Amino acid sequence: MGHQYHRDHYVRKSDFLMWLTHFFLEERMRNSALLAMAAAVFAATSVPAAAANIEGLARTCNNCHGTGGVSAGHSMPSIAGLSESYLKNLMMEWKSGARASANMTRLIKGYTDEEIAGLATYFGKQKWVAQAQAAPADIMSKGKDVTERCETCHGATGGQPDDKDTPMLAGQWAKYLELELMKYRDEGFQMTHKKMIKNARKMEEGDVSIAAKFFGAQSK
Amino acid sequence: MSQINRREFIKALTATSSASALAIPLSACAGPGAAKGGSGKGKVVVIGGGYGGATAAKYVKMLDPSIDVTLIEPNKVYVSCPLSNEVIAGHRDIKTLEIGYDGLRKRGIDVLHDYVTGVDRAKKTVTTQGGKKLSYDALVMSPGIDFHYTGIEGYNESMIEDIPHAYKAGPQTLLLKKQLMAMPDGGKFVIVVPKGPFRCPPGPYERASLVASYLKHSGKTKSKVIILDANDSHSKKGLFNQAWAKLYGWEKEGLGTNGMIEWVKGAEGGTVTKLDAKTKTVSSDFVEVKADVLNIIPPHKAGKIAADTGLVGTDGNNMVKGWCKVEPMTMASAVDPNIYTIGDSCVAGEIALYGNPNANFDMPKSAHIAMTQAKVAAGAIVAKLNGAPVPEPYYANTCYSVVGDDYGFSVAHLYRVENGTFKYIKEGSGVSPMTMPDKSPVPPIYRKLEAEYADGWLRNVMADAFS
Numbered sequence: 001m002g003h004q005y006h007r008d009h010y011v012r013k014s015d016f017l018m019w020l021t022h023f024f025l026e027e028r029m030r031n032s033a034l035l036a037m038a039a040a041v042f043a044a045t046s047v048p049a050a051a052a053n054i055e056g057l058a059r060t061c062n063n064c065h066g067t068g069g070v071s072a073g074h075s076m077p078s079i080a081g082l083s084e085s086y087l088k089n090l091m092m093e094w095k096s097g098a099r100a101s102a103n104m105t106r107l108i109k110g111y112t113d114e115e116i117a118g119l120a121t122y123f124g125k126q127k128w129v130a131q132a133q134a135a136p137a138d139i140m141s142k143g144k145d146v147t148e149r150c151e152t153c154h155g156a157t158g159g160q161p162d163d164k165d166t167p168m169l170a171g172q173w174a175k176y177l178e179l180e181l182m183k184y185r186d187e188g189f190q191m192t193h194k195k196m197i198k199n200a201r202k203m204e205e206g207d208v209s210i211a212a213k214f215f216g217a218q219s220k
Numbered sequence: 221m222s223q224i225n226r227r228e229f230i231k232a233l234t235a236t237s238s239a240s241a242l243a244i245p246l247s248a249c250a251g252p253g254a255a256k257g258g259s260g261k262g263k264v265v266v267i268g269g270g271y272g273g274a275t276a277a278k279y280v281k282m283l284d285p286s287i288d289v290t291l292i293e294p295n296k297v298y299v300s301c302p303l304s305n306e307v308i309a310g311h312r313d314i315k316t317l318e319i320g321y322d323g324l325r326k327r328g329i330d331v332l333h334d335y336v337t338g339v340d341r342a343k344k345t346v347t348t349q350g351g352k353k354l355s356y357d358a359l360v361m362s363p364g365i366d367f368h369y370t371g372i373e374g375y376n377e378s379m380i381e382d383i384p385h386a387y388k389a390g391p392q393t394l395l396l397k398k399q400l401m402a403m404p405d406g407g408k409f410v411i412v413v414p415k416g417p418f419r420c421p422p423g424p425y426e427r428a429s430l431v432a433s434y435l436k437h438s439g440k441t442k443s444k445v446i447i448l449d450a451n452d453s454h455s456k457k458g459l460f461n462q463a464w465a466k467l468y469g470w471e472k473e474g475l476g477t478n479g480m481i482e483w484v485k486g487a488e489g490g491t492v493t494k495l496d497a498k499t500k501t502v503s504s505d506f507v508e509v510k511a512d513v514l515n516i517i518p519p520h521k522a523g524k525i526a527a528d529t530g531l532v533g534t535d536g537n538n539m540v541k542g543w544c545k546v547e548p549m550t551m552a553s554a555v556d557p558n559i560y561t562i563g564d565s566c567v568a569g570e571i572a573l574y575g576n577p578n579a580n581f582d583m584p585k586s587a588h589i590a591m592t593q594a595k596v597a598a599g600a601i602v603a604k605l606n607g608a609p610v611p612e613p614y615y616a617n618t619c620y621s622v623v624g625d626d627y628g629f630s631v632a633h634l635y636r637v638e639n640g641t642f643k644y645i646k647e648g649s650g651v652s653p654m655t656m657p658d659k660s661p662v663p664p665i666y667r668k669l670e671a672e673y674a675d676g677w678l679r680n681v682m683a684d685a686f687s
Contacts, residue, residue, distance in 0.1 A: 050549065050637075051603070053611040059279070059595045060616040062684050063588055064677050067282075072683035075676030102652065102669040103630050107616065110634035110648015179672055188663030 054118035057111075061119065070129045074175040081128025085164040088120035093192055100183075100190040130159075130171020132219040143214025146207040149199050150215075158215040174209075174216025181208045261286045262605035265346050265356040267336050267525060269293025269321060271300075272563030272590035273362035274685040277329050279598035287605060290330040290354055292346070296320060298686065301420065302587050303678050304389040306622060308397045309430035317389060317678075323687030339529040341556055358601045361531060361544070361553070361561045362594070363523025364388075365419055365585070371519060372412075372502075374495040383497065383514045386427075387419070399513045400431060405440040407512035412492045412502060413449040414519035417543075419564045419585040421455035422621045422631070424517060429460065429623035432468045432480045446475070446509055447483045448502060449490040455584070456621060458654050459629045463667075467624045475507060492516075520585075522565035531561055543567040548637040549610050550600035551593050560597040563590035568615070569635070569642045583635065583642075587681055589617040613637050616648075620674035626664070628671030 058069070061079070066072050069080030079087065093099035094108045095116065108116070135143070150169075153162050158169025169177060183189045184200030185208070191197055203211065261284070266277045269291055277291040297318050306312035321331040334348040339359065346354045367385065369377040386396040400409060409431050413424045428445045435443045454460070464470030469479040474488060484490040489506025496502075500511040521542035522532045531544045531553050544561035545554035546568055553559045568589075569582035583589045596613040603611055617633035634648030652670060653662050 050612040051609045053599065053614070056595065056599050056611050057614045059599075060592050060614050062595075062680075063591050063616075064618060064673075064680050066680050067684050067687075071676070071680060072687075073676060073679040075672040076680055102666050102673065103618065103632060106632045106650045107618070107634060107648050110645040173676075175672065175676070179669060182665060183669070186663065186665045189665050 054115070054122055057115060058119055058122045061123075069123045069126050071131075071173060071176075073131075074173045075179060077172060077176045078129065078131065079123045080126035082123065082167055083161070083164045084120045084124030086167050087123055088117055089165060091116045091120065098190075099192045128168055128171075130219050131173060131216070132171050133174055133213070133216040135174075135213040135217040139210055139213050140217060142207075143210050143217075146203065147211045147214055149202065150211070153195075154215075157218040157220065159218055159220045169215040170218035170220055172215060174212045177215055178209050178212035181212060262357040263288045263355060264290070264358045264360065264601060264605075265354050266291045266360040266362060267339075267346065268360075268362035268364060268523070268563070269295070269298060269331070270362060270364050270563065270590070271587040271681060271685050272364075272594045273360060274298070274321075274324060275591045275594035276360040276362060276560070276562060276598050277324055278327060278685065279595050280601055281327050281329050283598060283602040284606065285328060287602065288330075289328075290332055291321070291324060292332045292334055292336055292348060292354075293321070294333060294335045296333055299389040299393070300587070300678065300682060301387070301389040301423075302681070303622070303674065304386070304393045305423065305427045305430045307389075307393050308386065308400060308427065309434040310397065310401070311430065311433075311622075314389075314393060319682050319686045321686065336525050339525070339559075341529065341559070344558060357558070357605060359559045360594070360597055360601075361526050361529065361559055361565065362563045362590070363525045363565055365520040365522065365564045366524050367518035368521055369518055371414075372492055372495050372516065374497055375516060375518075379497055383495075383500070383516050385517050386515060387423070387517050396513070396515055400434060403440070403443065403512050406442040407440070408444050408446055408509065409435075409513045410446045410448065410500075410502060410509055410511035410515065412514070412516040413447060413451065413454075413490075414517055415450040415486075415491075417567070417582070417585060418517065418520045420619075421584050421586075422460075422619065424449075425454055425456070425460045426621040426623060427515075428481050428483075429463065429468070429621075432464075433624045435480065436468065441480070443480070445481045446511075447481070447490075448492050448504070448507070448509065449484060450486045450492070451490075452485045452487050456629065456631055456651055459651055460621075460623065462654060463623045463627055463629070467627065475509075520564075526561060526565045529559070531555060531559065532565075540567045548640060548642045549613055551597040551613075552600070560601065562593040562597050566593070568593065569644070583615065584617060584619065584631075584633065586617055586619045588619060588677075589615065589633070591681060591685060592616050615642075618677065620670055620677055622671050622674050626668040626671050628667060628669075628674050630670050630673070 064076050065079045069078060071078040091108050094101050094105045153166050154169050161168055181200050184191050184197050264280050264287055266273045273291060277289050280287055281289045297320050300317040303312060304317055307314045325331050334350040334352060336346055337349050338347045344356050384392045384396045386392040411424050411428055424447060428447050431445050461470060464481050468481050470481055471477045471479050473483055475482055475484055484507060489504045491504050492502045494503045500514040502509055522544050526532055526544050532542055533540045533545060544566040546561055546566050547554060551560045551562050553561045564585040567582055592615050599611045615635040618630055620628055620630045622628045629652035631651045632649055634645040636643050636645055656662060
């Protein structure tokens with residue numbers, strides 16, 4: 001296998017790194033001798049340049065979204081472990097202007113499509129950490145009723161999204177979920193998911209924060 | 221070569237790829253219970269435990285637990301300056317802005333509550349008041365700002381217990397709050413703003429807004445908030461004026477208007493040159509104002525230890541006087557490759573205010589930018605100590621201002637490094653909208669969301685830096 005990664009076959013550093021990272025993550029330490037050999041061969045061919053650094057870019061996201069994308073609260077969402085596809089679509093919709101955001105639409109326009117894809121991959125690979133925020137029993141029982149319409153796509157606790165474009169809600173910050181519902185319900189705020197807009201606007205005003213607290217209280 | 225251990229693997233890996241690929245496997249090993257190092261890979265000393273210094277210490281340790289990290293900070297509790305204006309206006313308990321250093325200790329960082337008295341750049345050592353001498357391979361200099369108490373005749377440092385600056389959060393914040401609460405209706409709350417650059421560029425205007433919010437809610441509606449500004453414009457000016465018109469009756473610039481907030485720019489007499497401390501009367505060439513509560517924010521410079529270490533510009537060299545110049549790729553000092561100068565004490569980019577015709581947008585002095593600078597420095601230090609190439613740097617800023625009930629807005633900045641110089645990325649930057657694209661008013665939900673995000677942002681920057 002060693003000769004397969006001989007210098008002559010590798011002109012693009014990024015391809016090699018992607019393979020290397022992938023190999024490391026997937027295969028852990030198995031076959032590490034071969035890996036070290038491959039790395040050593042590559043080292044001999046590399047030229048000094050700034051190293052690609054998608055984790056470095058991701059670290060700038062941590063300021064608002066928490067170390068590793070796990071938010072410390074409460075209006076800011078955790079992004080670690082949301083699906084790659086959901087994250088990528090969301091960012092691309094902000095970039096194109098299809099979807100509004102009070103602030104993300106500005107920053108995201110400064111990133112290339114490749115960087116956006118890289119960020120989605122990076123945060124998509126992290127572990128989802130549910131922040132189960134305890135809610136009183138009456139909120140939980142009322143919440144069960146008012147979130148019935150959410151179940152089809154998000155699952156009974158919001159923790160079983162039925163496809164890769166549906167976000168995890170269980171253990172997400174309740175305040176953030178409440179603000180998201182407000183956005184879907186506000187005609188002046190341009191959102192993109194028709195079904196979600198329709199359902200959010202069907203909710204009673206007073207049920208919005210109850211639904212948010214119900215999902216926020218779930219641990220899985 | 222049948223077996224290699226983890227360290228050898230990482231060494232091989234970093235030879236090609238730097239912290240980029242390295243960060244994934246290593247960060248899994250960081251956190252509570254992480255080894256305290258001792259492999260002899262390197263020693264990093266961080267001076268200053270604010271947002272910048274705390275973040276630098278944390279991320280160096282997180283990216284490579286085998287590096288010894290020591291953070292030196294005199295105070296045992298840090299008080300966040302961001303959102304401290306809410307404390308002054310009675311909207312926030314100062315306890316929500318306080319955080320200690322146990323989170324960093326749990327990560328295996330040595331936190332030393334001491335005061336640095338000197339840095340020997342030749343010997344690469346740091347000396348403290350407590351008698352410690354620490355050697356370093358890389359030093360992070362993050363001392364924040366110090367004040368110039370000169371420039372206003374009749375004003376000096378001894379007066380800050382009566383005339384607070386409240387521009388370093390803590391007792392000064394509470395003192396200004398107390399004075400505001402005691403101010404009778406019809407009183408004048410005067411904010412004296414220094415010539416830039418100063419930390420938190422929208423800070424004085426956010427303060428004016430929240431003081432007005434307090435006055436409005438407490439029924440002291442005959443009172444005034446007067447800003448005497450040494451500058452001719454300010455951060456987020458359009459957004460502030462729009463909010464002031466909506467919330468506080470703002471009409472136009474200058475003294476004697478009907479609104480609760482009055483703003484006098486430098487060219488119209490905003491540059492205060494004289495103080496009569498007894499009567500709290502401040503004056504310039506054109507105006508004289510007697511304050512009931514006087515808040516003088518003195519001009520800023522880099523923290524003293526940065527100057528003592530020879531890292532700041534002086535007259536006659538090409539660095540900005542009073543501030544640290546940095547290498548864009550790494551945040552290393554322009555005069556010492558072993559020292560990384562981050563946060564409010566540095567100037568990243570060119571400062572337009574100093575008359576440089578080629579000036580680009582310099583990075584604002586904010587907690588957020590200090591943290592992204594710290595992360596760039598941490599990545600560069602870890603790469604260097606591992607013999608890896610410099611990682612691509614990314615700089616981003618987000619800065620929220622809360623100006624009243626359910627009313628906030630922000631500015632975002634993005635910078636890249638191209639050909640060794642900072643490049644401001646206009647497409648990824650800008651302030652909250654003044655109007656919608658079709659010129660219709662911005663729906664209130666936008667302002668409400670950003671007021672809510674300000675609080676979430678605070679919780680996350682505090683956690684990302686200190687725990």
